[in-house]
Amino acid sequence: MLKNNPVLTKLLAFFGISALLGALGAGMLLPAGMLAGAASQVGTEMLDQLPAELNEEPLSIPSVILDQDGQEIATFYAEDRTPVDLEDISQHMIDAIIAIEDERFYDHAGVDGQGLARAVVHNVTSDTQQGASTLTQQYVNNVLVNYQNLNGLRTTVSGTKQIPDKIREMKLAVAIEKEMSKDEILEGYLNIVLFSGRTYGVESAARYFFNKSAAELTIPESALLAGLVQSPNALNPENNPESATHRRNLVLGNMRNQGFITEEEYEEAVASEIKLDMNPLPSGCYYAKDGFEYFCDYIQRLILADPAFGPDRESRQRMLDRSGLEITTTLDSDLQKAAVETARRNVPAGENEGIGSSIVTVQQNTGNIKTMAQNTKYEVGEDLGNGETSLNFNVDKDWGGGQGFQLGSTLKPFVAMAWIGSGKSMRDRVDASRNNYDGARFPAYCLPGGHARIGSDGWRPKNAIADMHKPMRMDYGLYWSINTATIAAAYNTDLCAITDITDAAGITDAENNEGLDPSNPSFVLGAYNVSPLTMASAYSTLGSGGTYCEPRAIESIVDADGNEYTVPPIQCSPGALNPENIKELNNTLTALASKRISQGELDFPIAGKTGTNNFESSTWFIGYTSELSTASWVGNYLGNGPDYTLKGKNIGGRYFQDAWGSLIAGPMWVDFMKVAGPKYGTDAFPKFDGPTGDPSQYGGGSSSSSNSNSNSNSNSNSDSGSNSDSSDESSNNDSDDSDSSGNDD
Incomplete structure (x- = not known):
């Protein structure tokens, strides 16, 4: 009956509002004679059951990453x-909003009885609707909406x-x-009300439409903005x-009629064209x-994964979007621009399908990320077009990356660390002449039986340089990235000692975050897929x-009220790798980086290692x-397969007959370090006190190893980590395949 009788509905609404008016204050709103006694009693009971305090929350404001x-x-x-x-809002804007929304703003006590009575009568007797909400009521309504939005509640008001x-x-x-002054209500209203789309508050509206502050708004601009609040879209x-x-x-007419502007100002304003200077945020x-x-x-993914910002992803996103967080990061913008x-x-994006490049930098002794760039x-x-992707090359899958990239020879320094750690x-x-490991048992103290055995398929690794199948010093083998030298070293130490070192240096698979598996000896040639950020951190060790x-x-996160949130502190493990062993290793890696990569372009101490996977589809230089x-x-x-090789490609104006880390990734690293090195300082590395020589030269060396498993079960807890030279060596393309041939860059 009620739904089908609009006249009856309007009459009931009229009596309900009349009851409310009587309850709100005799004489303040309507003459007492207009109210029936019973209706007034009903209104009083209704009001008594409602809360008298407004649940206010901080305004929803943008968050920024810095x-x-x-x-x-x-x-x-x-x-x-x-x-x-x-005081930072133009007086014209204040006048305009009062003129169009609540001309009796300074005369009523929150509810305008005269305006409400007029609207009720109009709405009962007319087919059109007329509103009567005061600015105070509109402010209340907006505060309630803001509260619901901030708390993830459905908006009902x-x-x-x-x-x-x-x-x-x-x-x-x-x-x-009763609690706020008129100016406080005006200020609150002008900061909370919607003007357009997702633009709230007069300051943002002034910037959005006119690219100026609210204090600079003119008469016609103020009138335009004031008019929008009725129906922003x-x-x-x-x-x-x-x-x-x-x-x-219409707003200008009200401003004139209410004495806010003169007739001359009115005529000039209505004759003016709307001139927008759109500046969306x-x-x-x-x-x-x-x-x-x-x-x-x-950064966004880090926050959405952190319970400190809410119990679930939705609430964390809401906090990011609404809580005015100031997120200060570790990024160095100058270095980031140089890296990009x-x-x-x-490596120009889109020049070749699927070919990407990345440069990621971490700071020693803090782990602070200084760059995270790609092409x-x-x-x-x-x-997506060629050269377009949301995939972050630098990070693990959990953080927006993919499955990572095969390491190639960049893992070899960590094998060398285990070699040194075994005494x-x-x-x-080492006897790098051996290239047949069919059925071989590699020492591995952490595995059942204490070894990892090559299966029936065998393993016959190759070197990129044919005449390198011969005995050689370990430093020479690492300098020239000889696969058979690295395998011989692993065979004469312990695979689990090697993974102890890679674990200590934080090396994990990019897809599953697990450490390297010592049960497959081919991992020593870099068969695993790892992210650049992980390797930059490993080499920083x-x-x-x-x-x-x-x-x-x-670095820090602070909300709009100054509340600080807990962020991960600097988490470092001094002595994760043996510093004396690193000194010895660095003699090789500094020579490699200086002679093979920098070639005189950098005049400060550097160290590092190249890497190239099978099929030359992934090239590295990791240096420090x-x-x-x-x-x-x-x-x-x-x-990773042959269809994705970089061989035979023109990249950045150069043709690459061979695509090795020393030819592609290495020169890119040198270009970047010309900017990065001097800014952060480049002290000399601590010198090794023991015997050293030129690792690039063949010859000499003692015969402490001849593939005899002489130190097969040495659990090298002396940690280690090393930097790898990029002689374009490659290993097993498939981490589950023990038949690795390799490009030994």
């Missing part, structure tokens, strides 16, 4: 809002209101007027200029600073003299100074 120096990288928001004091909603709003408005001047102009002129990583998008994505430019110049354009979706010297000789630090991207460790990677991010 670099180490406080420069903005990206913004996140659900509502673009910048709260300002009333916006849009078409039911009588209980209206009653609650009115009671709260009266209560608010329908009256948007960008999409509906005629409707917006009509509404603006970007939101999200897609709109981050150019070249910083992938790092932004990494270097990655793009050396591609950050794009999200399925229909041998880099000047000792060598550059720091044995201290491994977890990679770290966030005394302060920074940087992984430089160039490869095909679409796959």
Whole structure:
């Protein structure tokens, strides 16, 4: 009956509102004679059951990601809002909003009885609807909406209101007027109200439409913005200029009629054209600073995975979008710009399908990430062009990366660390002549039986340089990245001692976060897929003299109220690797980096190792100074097989008959370090006190090893880690396949 009788519905609404008016205050709103005694009693009971206090929350405002120096990288928001004091808002804007929304604002106590009575009568007797909400009521309504949005509740008080909603709003408005001054209410309203789309508050609206502050708004600009609050989308001047102009002129007429502007000012304002200077605030990583998008994505994923910001992903995203977080990161913008430019110049995105490059840098003794760059354009979706991807080459799968990239020879320094840790010297000789390990048993103290056995398929590794199948010193084998030398070293130490070292240096599979498996000896040639960030951190253990630090991207997080959130602290493990063993290893890695990679272009101490996988689809140079460790990677991010090789490609204006780490990733690393090295300092590495020589020269060496398993079960707890030279060596393409041939760069 009620649904089908609109006249009856209006009459009931009239009597309900009348009852409320009587309860709100005799004589303040309507003459007492208009109210029936019973209705007044009902209204009083209704009000007594409603809360008299408004649940206020901090305004929903954008969060920002900042670099180490406080420069903005990206913004996140659900509502673009910048709260300002009333004194920082143009008086024209204040006058305009009062003129159009609540001309009796300074005369009522929260609810305008005259206006409400007029609206009720109009709505009962007319087919059109007329509102009567005061600015105070509108403020209450917006505060309730803000509360629900911040707490993930369904919004029920916006849009078409039911009588209980209206009653609650009115009671709260009266209560608010007792607690806040008129100026405080005006300030709150102008900071909370919606003006367009996701633009809230007059300061953001002024910037969005006119690219100026709220304090600078002119009369016609103020009138335009004041007119928008009635219907922000329908009256948007960008999409509906005629409707917006009509509404603006209505506001101007009210301002004139109420004495806020003169007739002359009115005539001039209505005759003016709407001149917009649109300046929307970007939101999200897609709109981050150019070249910083992938790092932004990494930061966002870190926050969404952290229970400190909410019990689930949805609540954490809501906090990021609404809580005004100031997220200060470890990123060095100057180095990041240099890394991005270097990655793009050396490997132009889209030049070859699927070929990418990345440069990631961590700081020694802190783990702080200083760069996270790659050559591609950050794009999200399925229909992507060549050179476009959302895949972050630098990180593990859990953080937006893929399955990682095969390490190639970059793992060899860690084998050398185990060799040294077992009591041998880099000047000792290994029998690199052996290239048949069919049925061989490699010592592995942590495995059942104490060994890992090559299966029936056998393993016959190869070297890229044919005449390198001969006995040689360990340092010579590492310098030239000889596969058979590394395998012989592993055969004469212990596979589990090697994985103890890789574990201590934080090396894990990019896809499953598990450490390297010693049961398959081919891992020593770099068959595993690992992320560049993981390897930069592993090599920083060598550059720091044995201290491994977890990679770290966030320095601090503070919300709009100044509350600080707990972020991962610097987490370092001094002595993770043996510093004396690193000194001996560095004699080889410094020679390799200086002679084979820098070739005189860098005038400060460096160390590192190259790497190239089978089919030459992934190339590396990972190097370090005394302060920074940087992984430089160039490869095909679409796959590892022969169809994805870099051989025979023109890359960055150069043709590569062979695609080795020393030829591609190495020079890119040198270009970047010309900027990075001097900024952070480049002290000399501590010198090894024992016997050393030129590792690039063949000859000499003692015969402490001849593939006899002489130290087969040495659990080298003396840790180790090392840096790898990129002589383009490659190993088993499949970490489960023990038949690895290899490119021994």
